[in-house]
Amino acid sequence: MIRLDNISKQAGHQILFIDASMGIQKGEKAGLVGPNGAGKTTLFRMIAGQERPDDGQVVIDAGMTIGYFSQDVGEMSGQSAVAAVMDGAGPLSALLAEMGTLEAAMVDPDQADDMDALIARYGDVQGQFEELDGYALEGRAREVLAGLSFSQERMDGDVGLLSGGWKMRVALARILLMRPDGMLLDEPSNHLDLESLIWLEAFLKNYDGALLMTSHDREFMNRIVGKVVEIDGGSLITYSGNYDFYEQQRALGEKQRQAQFERQQAMLAKEIKFIERFKARASHAAQVQSRVKKLDKIERVEPPRRRQTVQFEFRPAPRSGDDVVGFRGIHKRYGSQSIYAGFDLQVRRKERWCVLGVNGAGKSTLLKLAAGADAPDDGAVVVGSSVKMGYFAQHSMELLDGDETIFESLEASFPQAGQGPLRALAGCFGFSGDDVEKRCRVLSGGEKARLVMAKMLFDPPNLLVLDEPTNHLDMATKEMLVAALAEFEGTMLFVSHDRHFLAALSNRVLELTPDGIHQYAGGYTEYVARTGQEAPGLHPGG
Known part of the structure; x- marks a missing residue:
């Protein structure tokens, strides 16, 4: 259904993928995971056809429709939220817009002379709209928006007046209403309240196409996906099971690789010690040579890449009253x-x-x-x-303050704290090394x-x-x-x-x-x- 075959991709100086492969079949629901900047959005864009791999190929079944929800919501205004959602449904939205224009014209006294033509055209447009089951579509659009916590008033109001978070919901509703063969959802759980989240969970469980999604919501991911694709150092590694199972398997794999690495290091140390000890003795020359050759041929085991996990510890707070x-x-x-x-x-x-x-x-x-x-x-x-x-x-x-760096912002709040504790604090919250020099505005x-x-x-x-x-x-x-x-x-x-x-x-x-x-x-x-x-x-x- 969706396949990535040996793709490679570089963004600027960063290599995102090297000979990476994965596949998703109809009916499969997969979670995409990896650290920030690993290339999750780039992978979505390649499947959606918005970017091309430098090497390898992205294969999508012929005739397959793909809906891609990203955090980058385009400009929306001048129409109702319902109309904006129905826009995703192709020709129906154009017919709906024309019906709106004709309805306005029919009550405009200045256009009374053209009334017969307007009514005739309205009949044609309305006929086409009914043929395409347009009235049912509006009902479905309202159902999806209601699931995402829109009130009737908000559905019919100008989408341009909505906050960023509500516009995100409109963009998400468009993809859900489309019910494409494949859905790519980049952080659909952001900006949703608990009720919308649970509704979306039920919707996606009943969806029968291919789904690939990212989410920072562990529970949401656990309940929907049956497979996890991890971006790890340029490769794509597929695990079957939900997010919790992936974490267990990943930890187990790391433990095994660490043990393998340590065993090999011990063996190498022993061999090097022998070579060092006997390299000057003619009587051991043949043995030394054979061990040097053996060492050259050994494929070195890489230590597992450690994910940085930092803990934050509270300093004791003053006790409050009861x-x-x-x-x-x-x-x-x-x-x-x-x-x-x-x-x-x-x-x-x-x-x-x-x-x-x-x-x-x-x-x-x-x-x-x-x-x-x-x-x-x-x-x-x-x-x-x-x-x-x-x-x-x-x-x-x-x-x-947009002009301050992260470090300056911390220092302004805690002038007495000193460099060490503030850098440690920044590290706990994911700002390590040069990150602390970033300005707040970016x-x-x-x-x-x-x-x-x-x-x-x-x-x-x-x-x-x-x-x-x-x-x-x-x-x-x-x-x-x-x-x-x-x-x-x-x-x-x-x-x-x-x-x-x-x-x-x-x-x-x-x-x-x-x-x-x-x-x-x-x-x-x-x-x-x-x-x-x-x-x-x-x-x-x-």
């Missing part, structure tokens, strides 16, 4: 919409509350109120004694998030208020963050769509639903077991 933050009779509205009416909650020391709720339920609002970034219309937020707060929100990344979303996180955790707070902290983070940084936060001694209030993060770190759940606010003792895993759903508003199998 009552950390209290919400007393909170009322909050935005325009005509009431978000909270008489809300009460007491967060105590060492509690880790994850906040769940559909879009617009008030999750981010609650975190803003806790952090003092917003004020209630009525009621009070009471922060307890000795509470030192760290607040991470998506806008935190916009507050970085950083990717993931790099900015890591820098903000590093600043927040270095001088440790005892209350962490985190709004989607794992957006933009790669798998390795996420694992590091989960491991670090598991050791954190303080209190947490957070929103996340990453189920691994939710399950690993929460010990309380606050569920915001239209029929009220529910509190659950026990973390996310217990919440799922008790309610039979992974997110509010979703029912098992729904």
